[in-house]
Amino acid sequence: MVGLLVSACPALQYSWLHTKLFEQFKYQALLKNYNYNQIVTLPHFIKGDFLWWLKNVDNGYSPIKRNQYRKEIYTDASSTGWGAYCDGEESYGYWKEDEIDLHINELELKAAFFGLKVFASNYHECELLLRIDNVTAISCINRMGSVQYPHLNEVSRDIWKWCERRRIIVFASYINTKENLNADRLSRKKFCDTEWELSDYAYNEIKQQLGVANIDLFASRCNSKCDTYVTWKNEPGAWAIDAFTISWEELNFYAFPPFSMILKMIQKIILDRAEGIVVVPYWPTQPWFPLFKRICQSDLIYFSPRINLLKSPYRSVHSLHRSLTLVAAKLSGRLY
Structure with missing residues (x-):
């Protein structure tokens, strides 16, 4: 069967793709018992390729490649x-x-x-x-x-x-x-300090108390907490680039921004009359903190300094792990 399909591949676009699992299964079966007459049970995961061939074998085509x-x-x-x-x-x-x-x-x-x-x-x-x-x-x-x-x-x-x-x-x-x-x-670019993310234990507590967000506004492919996420540069899988260039009004978001962007983030929440879950350092003396408290829609969730409060695959310990307390809350720009 595999030989017959391979002979048809030049006439069907993408058909080589849909022979590899057949060949792979045959190869592995022969490694265990080099006997072409053995009875084997076909695995379920190759069913999709059977269906592809049934659909395409009579009406498929392969256009001439132009190398343009x-x-x-x-x-x-x-x-x-x-x-x-x-x-x-x-x-x-x-x-x-x-x-x-x-x-x-x-x-x-x-x-x-x-x-x-x-x-x-x-x-x-x-x-x-x-x-x-x-x-x-x-x-x-x-x-x-x-x-x-x-x-x-x-x-x-x-x-x-x-x-x-x-x-x-x-x-x-x-x-x-x-x-x-x-x-x-x-x-080979060196590690960027914006790649830190909240630990799983802390994020799970946020979900239990404040609910589940649908989109992570300040993330990368490596540290996003939601399947849908926004990055600050062009990355595969990103829903958008640069959270400040899109409207937050209809988004049920999670945001853990770089500390230098906290004030800008709060202003964006107020401007868009947006609502979402935010994580920031507990820094009451910062000029943005009174504004943060003013638009809080929930009680603050405190996370005391711990060596594993923030994590990264590139550095074992955050430089502020001994002193950094984080707080999470649900904010609403409609309260301003």
Whole structure:
């Protein structure tokens, strides 16, 4: 069956993508017992690819590739972060805790996916060129997956399913690391102090007492507390960039802003007549604190200084952990 499907792949766009799980299952079954006559039970997770073939085998097509690329995107990954560069624009970020120890080949694939999301999310029915300095990642992208390495196949599959929904064709091409300077530099950017987030125990207490927010206004891919989040720079998956450029009036938000932006945040809440959950340091002598108290809609929740009150995958301890008390409250600009 696999051989028959592979023979049809040149005539069906994206079809290579939908053979890899079949080949992977066959490969793993033969590793356990090298016998083509053995009886096997097909796993449930390949059902989707069966359905794809049933839907497309009679009416699918494969347009001629013109090699006319709408975008040329440079990406790179390092042990600490990823970088992407395209037409003078930059994007970069750090790895989550569960990503830091992944193999560099998988990180390179993730970096390529982030580059596509950042620079091509609004594109449809076109060809894109990825410039990468990792030959394994290039092979996985151009082959639409990997049979021997399930973890690489999973990321490659995510990339191509994203492309398939947009009718995009991607081609990955090798670039020497010395020529991939912009993406390489961005992937090695030093840790930014805005990447701190509230610990899980503290955030869970906030949810229990103040409710669940729908959007995190000051976040990144690594530290967002909600599935929907706003970043201060262009990042994959962000709902918007720069919270101060959008209206907060209809948002049920959570906000833990950089300390230098607290006054600006309070003014924005009042201006937009917005309501949401806010976390700030307990600094009663600050000029913004009386205004903060004035628009409080709930009691304050206090979090005493603790070594693990704030967390980051890049630094073990916050410099203010011995003295920093945080408070959370529900604020309403309509109370001003």
